[in-house]
Amino acid sequence: MVHEPPTHTVERSLRATLGAKVIAGVDEVGRGAWAGPVTVCAAVTGLRRPPDGLTDSKLLTVKRRNELSGVLTGWVNSFALGHASPEEIDELGMTAALRLAATRALDLLPVRPDAVILDGKHDYLGGPWRVRTVIKGDRSCVAVAAASVIAKVRRDAMMAELGVDYAPFGFEANAGYPSPVHRAALEELGPTPLHRLSWAYLDTLPRWQHLKKVRETVEAGETGEQLGFDF
Incomplete structure (x- = not known):
């Protein structure tokens, strides 16, 4: 299937509409994983023509994703990665993480963005940032697509x-997401x-259920099963 390339x-x-000059595309990876951090990339691209083949990281082969990430890190105006650890996810819940x-x-970008394009339907970022949410922004927006690819490749490598x-957990292949090998090791x-x-x-591992951490407040849609997996 041929997908339309992302645009500006x-x-x-x-x-x-906002007079924004510096605009960051933001995308995450690792939200539905059982292990590892959740990783967010913020990328500032300007309005230049993007590299050929740029699209949502999930639509690319591993080889092409890695190749494109290498091109993108030199092509974008700037990018930065932020992580929230498993401990922070357990303590805060996924939305806050x-x-x-x-x-x-x-905060790690060299210039503070005037506006942020956030992939998805929900604004988990909020103020003081001026946020525009875009469903499937990782396919339609150049800056978000760039952030998608960089975030995926960097987290997979991590x-x-x-x-x-x-x-035994096979993290080099599953990156902490559910898989038969991962579950068997668990x-x-x-x-x-x-x-x-x-x-x-x-909850499905009787030998290890006693290790589960339960917070007093549970955010809606915060378990891996509820969120879905962003392979």
Whole structure:
């Protein structure tokens, strides 16, 4: 299936309506994983023509994604990554953890954005940022698509490196997401320090249910099963 390439339509609209000059596209990866951080990339691209083949990272092969990420890191005006750890996810809940990771990424940019394009329907970032949410923004908006690819490649590499010490879990292949290998290792060995202990997968592992962390306030849609998986 051929997908339309992303455009600068939203960026141009924000320039016209808000007078925004520096606009960051923001996308996350790792939200539906059982292990590892949630990672957010903020990318500022300007209005230049994007590299050929740029689209949502989920639509690209691993090889093409890695190639494109290498091109993008030199092509974008700037980018930065922010992470929220498994411990922070367990303590704060996913919505607040996403906000924390996104704020960290935006704060690391060399110039503060005048506006932010956030992939998805819900604004998990909020003030003081001026946010425009765009459903499937990682396919339609150049800056968000760039952030999508960079975030995915960088987090996958991080999980492969962290996974060296936890070989049975297959993090180099599944990046902490659900998979048969991952589940089999969990059933036999239990969760590692990289695992989110408030996640619903522990409810199905009788040997390890006692490790589950339960917060007093549970945000709607915050478990991996409810959120869906962004492979």
